[in-house]
Amino acid sequence: MREPQPRPRRDRQLYVPRGEAAHGPYALRIDPRYAGWDYSALRVLDLGPGDTHRFATGDSEWIVLPLSGGCTVRVEGDGEGAVFELLGRTSVFGGVTDFAYVPRDAHAQIASGAGGRFALAGARCERRLPARYGPAPEVPLEARGSGTCAREVRGFAAADAFACDRLIAVEVLTPGGNWSSYPPHKHDEHLPGEETRLEEIYYFEIERGGAGYQRVSPSRPGGADVLAEVRTGDAVLVPDGWHGPSIAPPGRAMYYLNVMAGPGDEREWRIRFHPDHLTEAYR
Template sequence: MTVTQDFHLKAGSTADGPYALHIDPERAGWGYSSLRILELPPGGSHALATGDSEWIVLPLSGGCTVLVDDRTFDLHGRESVFDGVTDFAYVPRDAHAQIASGAGGRFALTGARCERRLTARYGPASGVPVELRGTGNCSRQVNNFGAAGVFEADRLIAVEVLTPGGNWSSYPPHKHDECRPGAESELEEIYYFEIAPAPAPASDPGGRGAQGLGYQRVTPSGPGKDTDVLAEVRSGDAVVIPDGWHGPSIAAPGHDMYYLNVMAGPGAEREWLICDHPDHTWIRGTWPGRPVDPRLPLYQAPEATR
């Protein structure tokens, strides 16, 4: 079997100015989905021209202010993706936004080409549904901040997934690479990864533990849909998935895994409909009655302030 790494973008391989990662439709070879990881130093700012795409500004570490359409959104953010749910801002197409951070940080700009220009708005952390999927060593946590049916957008779908060390997620393998009304939606997808480091060694309690890793698999789903990836992923890596059965996403023991999913496609309806791989869907039948991994949730969304 030949396994290609063409769809695995290692950290830094697509760096472009202030962007540690820059994936647009042209670079990915598809029509809709984009992802940029913006790094701002203390006191830094960045101008974003949205063009023909809608965007969500999502803090990965640190907070920022987003100015767009004469409105200002203060995003409190978080220390890291492993520390809490974050607030975010929606920025419409055909707009100019300014993103500024007093303390600096890293911010995901998740984007999708779209037709409608919606209203710029703020998404509070308290409004993000936190979902637990699977049981046992298939348990994972999903932060549905930009999920279809949760947050309004024209085409963009985006969620965060947290997988405790040693667990498998995006499992059973599934696909969404063809339009079958009511059964499957056609969506391009980007996975962006961060991996929690090991605990600091006892000899250096203030230091940083060893870098973690995980694995991502994508297999062909049929004629003309031949994406084939087996990637060892580390913090800052991304995998682009134009088609194919994707999963599992495997977190190495001792290292929790985070990934950000960005999806968009040509369907008339904004929906996430998937088809399980027929060889592996039976695993869902083993979940009822088994406990969810007791390490989950890693955190909950904060309660809304009154």
């Protein structure tokens, strides 16, 4: 039986509040058809104690990333089989986590003895790479920015950190009251050596509840234009445009997961900063 698909978006509403994109077992399911683009996907799965979830990867590669809790990931396909035990973490604010890469044209099972919340970051792709385990100690950590623009970037599937065909994914932790994704930047054109075209999803969690803010401004007439109050479980789609700042509420850290993919021949993250915000402090 063919798996039912989520409804495609029929407007330019790029802010996705918690629950709006829930579908089947997923608290959030953003696939290319829903977003109205070609590559990037994100699913968020809640599992109770002892629960199991199975899915077919189809034409996409996926990374299973624990947001809270741990799990076992079993992968079968093309005559291969693999099992990965993910220790996970207590929450996204508790540090980095291990993860599992699941290739296209495979079947996967996620099982959690104690229960948890798990992100499936995905991208349509052409090559079938082997299933692999990503250890938490090997996740690159970058202290980006300074002062009220300081934040931590966890590049678990950055273009130069972990091999995928098209998928690029990172986590960002922004201290309370700080700005990140700043200066505003974009990656919606193919300019060799300067900029790569990537579709992007932001998924948010706010420490102890509350709300932060996300801005996406047009890079062309009629382009993406978002000013959203974001809470835990919300997402923002970025098909084009200058994105940033992402603003954390005072006293409460903001977490977001970035999932990106695009049509380029090379898997790379090349961006251009908004010239009106690029002061000497950021050059």
